[in-house]
Amino acid sequence: MTDSLAISKFSDLANPTRFLALAARILPWMAAATAILFAIGLYLSFTTEGDYQQGLTVRIMYVHVPSAWLSMMCYTVMAVSAIGTLVWRHPLADVSHKAAAPLGAAFTLIALATGSLWGRPMWGTWWVWDARLTSVFVLFLMYLGLIALNRAMDDPSRAARVSAVLILVGFVNIPIIKFSVDWWNTLHQPASVIRMGGPTIDQEFLWPLLVMAIAFTLLFFTLHVMAMRNEIWRRRVAAQRRMAARMAGREA
Amino acid sequence: MTALLLRDLKLSVRAGGGALIGVLFFMTVVAVIPFGVGPDLNLLSRIGPAIVWIGALLSALLGLDRLFQTEREDGSLDLLLMQEHPLVLTVLVKCLAHWLGNGLPLVIASPLLGLFMNMDEVAIGATMLTLLVGTPALTFIGAVGAAVAVALPRGGLLVSILVLPLAIPVLIFGVSASYAAVEDPAPFLPPFLILVAITMFFAVLGPLGAALALRNAGD
Numbered sequence: 246m247t248d249s250l251a252i253s254k255f256s257d258l259a260n261p262t263r264f265l266a267l268a269a270r271i272l273p274w275m276a277a278a279t280a281i282l283f284a285i286g287l288y289l290s291f292t293t294e295g296d297y298q299q300g301l302t303v304r305i306m307y308v309h310v311p312s313a314w315l316s317m318m319c320y321t322v323m324a325v326s327a328i329g330t331l332v333w334r335h336p337l338a339d340v341s342h343k344a345a346a347p348l349g350a351a352f353t354l355i356a357l358a359t360g361s362l363w364g365r366p367m368w369g370t371w372w373v374w375d376a377r378l379t380s381v382f383v384l385f386l387m388y389l390g391l392i393a394l395n396r397a398m399d400d401p402s403r404a405a406r407v408s409a410v411l412i413l414v415g416f417v418n419i420p421i422i423k424f425s426v427d428w429w430n431t432l433h434q435p436a437s438v439i440r441m442g443g444p445t446i447d448q449e450f451l452w453p454l455l456v457m458a459i460a461f462t463l464l465f466f467t468l469h470v471m472a473m474r475n476e477i478w479r480r481r482v483a484a485q486r487r488m489a490a491r492m493a494g495r496e497a
Numbered sequence: 498m499t500a501l502l503l504r505d506l507k508l509s510v511r512a513g514g515g516a517l518i519g520v521l522f523f524m525t526v527v528a529v530i531p532f533g534v535g536p537d538l539n540l541l542s543r544i545g546p547a548i549v550w551i552g553a554l555l556s557a558l559l560g561l562d563r564l565f566q567t568e569r570e571d572g573s574l575d576l577l578l579m580q581e582h583p584l585v586l587t588v589l590v591k592c593l594a595h596w597l598g599n600g601l602p603l604v605i606a607s608p609l610l611g612l613f614m615n616m617d618e619v620a621i622g623a624t625m626l627t628l629l630v631g632t633p634a635l636t637f638i639g640a641v642g643a644a645v646a647v648a649l650p651r652g653g654l655l656v657s658i659l660v661l662p663l664a665i666p667v668l669i670f671g672v673s674a675s676y677a678a679v680e681d682p683a684p685f686l687p688p689f690l691i692l693v694a695i696t697m698f699f700a701v702l703g704p705l706g707a708a709l710a711l712r713n714a715g716d
Contacts, residue, residue, distance in 0.1 A: 389658075403714065408645070410710040414706045
């Protein structure tokens with residue numbers, strides 16, 4: 246019964262202490278793997294040939310594309326956690342999507358900023374209002390709105406449930422971002438790596454890009470687990486403070 | 498359900514003129530634009546549909562936080578939550594009442610503002626038609642935001658921030674359909690039909706999300 250074993254392992258994690266123990270065990274490994282992959286990826290991206298037309302600016306791609314992918318993957322992780330919150334009431338899911346929102350906002354900001362820097366020499370403008378750029382900007386605004394909503398409520402579990410609803414409604418934006426370059430004629434180029442019929446990008450650029458993408462993904466998960474751990478600790482501190490205040494009130 | 502619709506309509510008309518304030522805000526926003534861009538009639542007639550649409554979007558956001566807040570304050574929200582009808586239907590009816598009270602006056606007021614903007618008859622008609630089809634979508638999207646922020650003491654501003662990103666597609670297709678009616682090469686029907694589709698889509702998703710949020714926002 247591997248199926249039920251997986252489920253019981255998953256619900257074991259509802260106990261925050263078990264999750265903290267697991268996080269403490271795997272975090273050093275994840276951090277080390279991230280560092281190694283970043284070292285390889287950065288080495289590759291600085292030693293490979295520049296594009297014959299774009300020159301050195303093509304190296305912006307190795308940061309821009311992975312962070313853009315991650316900005317969408319982070320929202321997907323949040324949406325899955327939101328389902329976990331609403332359907333299974335898994336306490337870790339609450340913590341997960343709360344911790345992921347600032348990370349997602351950061352990756353989206355990196356994607357927007359590097360894209361803007363790349364667009365200036367290539368397109369001749371910092372910003373155009375085309376479908377891909379606009380929808381990613383909307384994603385950024387949604388991340389900030391979710392953070393604001395989470396901050397506005399005192400009760401963490403109610404804030405988690407309410408923002409889970411909003412995350413799921415906002416998920417309609419993710420397919421729009423993904424297919425915006427196919428549905429509208431945009432200045433942004435269409436997908437060239439993840440597409441039917443194999444990537445159209447040259448091997449020379451593909452390898453550093455893939456290594457950097459894996460490194461960024463690992464970075465995200467490392468930071469995510471760390472942020473979740475911090476959130477659990479923060480809630481414990483808040484609970485202890487409340488308890489201490491109650492005890493002080495009783496003594497006085 | 499009919500009783501609820503009538504009750505909400507009466508409340509929105511009687512209680513402090515909420516609908517009229519929305520229209521007034523709409524007119525003020527549109528009237529401020531010529532001061533910003535200058536009273537050039539050609540320019541105004543060119544950007545007119547966009548201005549009217551943005552004004553309608555902003556004033557539709559204005560009344561949203563009242564959608565569930567007053568019910569929560571006087572406790573009737575708990576009664577709505579406890580009754581036997583599916584909550585989704587209740588929310589849908591409340592959205593319809595809110596649209597009839599706040600959205601429809603905007604649509605009716607839009608031709609007058611079109612005249613101010615020096616738009617021709619076709620453009621005015623197209624803008625009015627797209628507003629008629631598009632503003633329900635704004636209400637349905639806004640219902641989710643209003644339900645999410647119902648427990649917050651000052652949720653009005655937060656509702657606007659949460660709802661605006663989701664309302665952008667409505668604005669895009671509403672404005673592009675209005676322009677397509679005036680400029681010859683662009684066809685009017687495709688963006689208009691997409692606008693209809695967006696309204697239908699959010700008519701399902703909005704009440705579902707709002708009902709889910711209302712159940713979870715209860716204390």
